Structures are given as C-alpha cells and as structure tokens.
Amino acid sequence: MTTPTPATPRAIPFIKGAPIIGNLLVFGRDSIGTIDRVWKERGDIFRIQLAGNRSFTIVSHPDLAHEALVDRKAILRRPADIEGGTLLTPMLGLSVLTTDGETWFTRRRMMQPIFHRQRIQAMGETMAAGGARMLARWEKLPDGAEVMLNDEMKLVTLDIINGTMFSSDILPEVDRIGNAVDVGLHYTQAIVRNPIRLPASWPTPGNRRFWAAKALLDDYLYRMIRERRASAEKKGDLLDMLLEARDEDTGKGMTDQEVRNEVATIYGAGHETTALALTWTWYALSQNPEALRKLQAEVDTVLKGRAPTFADLPSLPLTLATLEESLRLFPPVPFTARMAYAPLTLGEYALPQGAFVGIAINNIHRHPDFWEEPEAFKPERFLPENRARINRNAYIPFLTGPHVCIGNTFALMEGHLLLAMLAQRYEMALVPGQRIFKEQTITMRPKYGMRMELKRRKEMPSP
Numbered sequence: 001m002t003t004p005t006p007a008t009p010r011a012i013p014f015i016k017g018a019p020i021i022g023n024l025l026v027f028g029r030d031s032i033g034t035i036d037r038v039w040k041e042r043g044d045i046f047r048i049q050l051a052g053n054r055s056f057t058i059v060s061h062p063d064l065a066h067e068a069l070v071d072r073k074a075i076l077r078r079p080a081d082i083e084g085g086t087l088l089t090p091m092l093g094l095s096v097l098t099t100d101g102e103t104w105f106t107r108r109r110m111m112q113p114i115f116h117r118q119r120i121q122a123m124g125e126t127m128a129a130g131g132a133r134m135l136a137r138w139e140k141l142p143d144g145a146e147v148m149l150n151d152e153m154k155l156v157t158l159d160i161i162n163g164t165m166f167s168s169d170i171l172p173e174v175d176r177i178g179n180a181v182d183v184g185l186h187y188t189q190a191i192v193r194n195p196i197r198l199p200a201s202w203p204t205p206g207n208r209r210f211w212a213a214k215a216l217l218d219d220y221l222y223r224m225i226r227e228r229r230a231s232a233e234k235k236g237d238l239l240d241m242l243l244e245a246r247d248e249d250t251g252k253g254m255t256d257q258e259v260r261n262e263v264a265t266i267y268g269a270g271h272e273t274t275a276l277a278l279t280w281t282w283y284a285l286s287q288n289p290e291a292l293r294k295l296q297a298e299v300d301t302v303l304k305g306r307a308p309t310f311a312d313l314p315s316l317p318l319t320l321a322t323l324e325e326s327l328r329l330f331p332p333v334p335f336t337a338r339m340a341y342a343p344l345t346l347g348e349y350a351l352p353q354g355a356f357v358g359i360a361i362n363n364i365h366r367h368p369d370f371w372e373e374p375e376a377f378k379p380e381r382f383l384p385e386n387r388a389r390i391n392r393n394a395y396i397p398f399l400t401g402p403h404v405c406i407g408n409t410f411a412l413m414e415g416h417l418l419l420a421m422l423a424q425r426y427e428m429a430l431v432p433g434q435r436i437f438k439e440q441t442i443t444m445r446p447k448y449g450m451r452m453e454l455k456r457r458k459e460m461p462s463p
C-alpha cells in the first residue's frame with residue numbers, strides 16, 4: 001500500500017555529517033541533546049546522516065508523529081524482518097515488542113486481556129508488598145543516607161514485576177538476574193552507539209558476555225515456566241495468564257519458547273521504564289520544592305499516616321499528575337523508530353521505501369505550540385480539571401497507535417502507588433556536585449546514576 005505523493009513535496013532539511021562516520025560521533029556522545037538541538041535549529045522534521053549513507057528522518061511535531069504511528073501504521077513498521085531484527089531481538093527473541101504485522105497482531109491479541117485494568121488492579125497487593133519491602137530496607141539506613149536512587153528504583157520494580165509474573169520473591173536472586181538484564185541492555189546500547197560492529201555470532205568479549213547473560217536469564221525463565229506447567233496449582237499471576245492464553249482463531253496456546261520471549265519482554269519492558277519514571281520524578285521534585293510540598297500535603301491529608309492501598313489512588317490525583325508531568329519532561333522512552341516498507345508521505349513530505357523514521361517523543365513533549373512553559377515542571381497540567389486542555393497527540397509517553405504500551409495501566413498504577421508510599425515517608429535531596437546527564441539507550445537513563453540523600457520526614461501525621 002502506498003500513499004499519493006503530494007504534487008510538490010517539500011524538501012526535508014538534511015544534516016550531512018563527516019565522510020563515512022556521518023554524525024555518529026556527536027550522536028554517540030549525546031543523542032538526546034543532538035536531536036533537541038537540531039530540532040530547534042532545523043524544525044519539526046529533519047533527516048540526519050548517521051554512518052555511511054544511512055540516515056534517520058526525525059519527527060518532532062505531534063501531528064506528524066500521529067500520522068506516522070496511526071495513519072501510516074501499515075507502512076511504517078518495526079524493522080522486524082530485516083537482518084538481525086530490532087535492537088531488542090537478540091535478547092528477547094520474537095515477541096510482542098520485537099515483531100510487527102501478522103506475527104505481532106496474533107500475539108498482541110492473545111496478550112491484551114492479561115493487561116485488562118481489572119486484572120492489573122488485582123495485582124495491587126503484590127505491588128504494595130514490593131513497596132513495603134523497599135521501605136523496610138530503607139528503614140535500616142541512617143537518616144540522610146546516600147543512595148543510588150536509580151538502582152533502588154530498579155530493585156523495587158524488578159521485585160514487583162517478578163512478584164506479579166511469578167508470584168515469587170526474587171530478592172535472593174535479584175543481583176544475578178538484575179545483572180543479566182543489565183548486560184542485555186548494555187549490549188543493545190552498544191549496538192545503538194556503534195552500528196558498525198562485528199556480528200552477534202562472533203566470539204568477541206562483548207558478545208560472550210551477552211551470551212552468558214542470556215543463558216543465565218534463559219535458565220531462570222525456562223525453570224519457572226517448566227515448573228509451572230508441571231504443577232496443577234493456579235496462582236493467577238502473569239505467568240498463569242500467559243500459559244492459558246489462546247489464539248482466538250486457532251485456539252492454540254504458546255510454546256515454551258514463545259512464553260519465554262514474552263516473559264523476558266514483560267520483565268525487561270516492565271521494570272526499567274517504571275524505575276526511570278520514578279527516578280526522574282524524584283529528580284524533578286528535588287528541583288521543585290513547591291511541587292513536593294503540594295504532593296506531601298495531598299498524601300498526608302488523604303492517608304493521615306497510614307500506608308496507601310489501591311483503593312486510595314483515586315483520592316490522590318495530584319500524586320498521579322506529578323508522575324504524569326514527569327513522564328512528559330523525562331519520558332523513559334524518549335525516542336522510537338520505524339522503517340518505511342513502501343514509499344509514503346508524511347504531511348507535505350515524501351519518504352522513500354527503506355527510510356528510517358524516528359519519533360522524538362522527548363521533543364514532542366516540549367513542543368512550544370502545544371505546551372505553555374514547556375520546560376517548567378507543573379503537575380497541575382494533569383489534574384482532572386485541566387486535562388481537557390492537553391492535546392492528545394502532544395503527550396505520548398506510552399506511544400500511540402497499535403503499539404501503544406500494553407503495560408501502561410500497570411505502570412501508572414505501580415508508579416502512582418510507589419510515589420505515594422515514598423512521598424509519605426521520605427524527602428530526597430540531590431547529592432551536590434554530581435553531573436546529571438540524560439543518556440539514551442533505548443530508555444532515558446541518568447548516565448552517571450542519580451545519588452540522593454534520603455531524609456526521613458519528621459512532620460508526617462501519625463495514623
């Protein structure tokens with residue numbers, strides 16, 4: 001399927017780089033900063049040369065992004081069937097996050113019911129229990145202790161995804177499993193940085209590390225899957241649901257390998273993103289004391305010192321708005337990419353078959369035509385009474401179109417609950433003298449970590 005080419009398509013500004021390496025060096029050093037800078041210099045659509053004759057067309061306008069992700073969804077797809085697949089395919093195999101077209105559709109249709117709001121709500125206690133375990137760990141620390149917040153948030157979200165997936169406690173194994181996931185993500189990051197690298201099958205030190213991490217993860221995941229298949233007990237968790245899922249047309253379930261790929265996907269996609277959302281929220285709050293004070297006032301008034309549960313979430317709208325504003329200014333997934341499977345038009349621009357299109361979520365969320373004071377952290381924008389003013393195309397932390405995040409309800413509920421639990425008991429101050437640098441791997445991480453002083457709140461109301 002192709003779209004008609006406009007009579008006189010407009011030229012897309014082209015950012016040429018050095019011979020052979022193109023703009024790879026600047027891109028590798030700071031891709032988020034580069035995409036932001038070029039957007040401000042050259043506008044809402046531009047094409048940037050990467051290595052050799054490879055280039056990326058980067059879209060920063062909400063309406064063009066919507067057109068790309070919704071209206072042109074049949075043409076602009078994940079590059080799932082070119083050699084090597086997507087960046088995540090080596091780690092995850094073929095799953096709902098690494099495929100497109102028919103394969104993806106069948107899988108998504110099987111998995112959608114698992115993420116229904118009511119099912120996620122039933123996981124509320126598991127989420128709260130993970131939060132309580134984190135608070136119990138922190139209580140053993142002296143007041144004002146320094147923590148690496150991004151690691152702490154990863155620990156709690158990994159604990160929660162494990163509890164909701166396997167109904168088991170991962171803490172005894174968390175270092176091994178967490179490290180394996182990390183090696184996988186770093187491997188992906190290395191591919192982003194340096195697309196001209198040796199094939200995955202060559203025994204380079206980096207590839208060997210990756211194979212070992214993948215083997216360790218596989219061992220853990222297959223063990224959990226086989227044990228569950230062999231047991232008659234139903235736990236009602238994500239793993240049970242994946243094993244029970246059937247294709248609507250054929251009635252067929254998934255093989256162990258297919259389940260493994262989906263479990264690895266939910267594991268990977270389902271914890272680092274939420275951990276980053278919370279890490280950046282605390283960063284924003286540390287820079288905006290007034291926003292923190294209002295958040296604490298809401299939590300204290302509603303909860304009166306008792307621990308929050310899922311039933312409290314509707315009474316904590318500013319807590320949710322704080323998280324949503326953080327997802328705007330610090331989107332955990334700042335960028336996504338698609339490939340043109342046929343020639344197409346986007347707005348007044350024509351793109352050839354084979355073009356790579358990048359959706360700059362991080363720019364869209366700061367577009368001055370759509371956001372007042374785009375760089376300011378203002379949670380009130382997301383309060384129920386103000387939401388109608390938000391243009392839906394300009395806020396896509398979970399993307400839009402068919403690939404909209406399947407775990408968005410899960411992530412918002414988990415983040416909402418954990419933010420309330422933390423804000424009730426702690427305040428955080430950024431340890432002075434550190435550099436906070438946004439690094440884009442697939443997610444947006446603080447490159448050198450985020451060190452925070454953890455201060456117990458003194459004036460919290462008692463239950």
Ligand code: HEM
Binds near residue numbers: 332
């Ligand atoms: C704040 C947290 C999260 C953010 C910002 C986020 C963001 C995203 C984005 C932007 C995509 C689209 C990727 C693309 O097509 O290019 C996506 C897809 C996906 N996410 Fe999330 N996500 C979050 C949490 C979660 C959670 C908690 C889970 C699972 C429990 C999850 C599972 C998935 C899956 C399976 C997909 C693939 C959906 C498809 O293609 O059909 N995510 N997410």
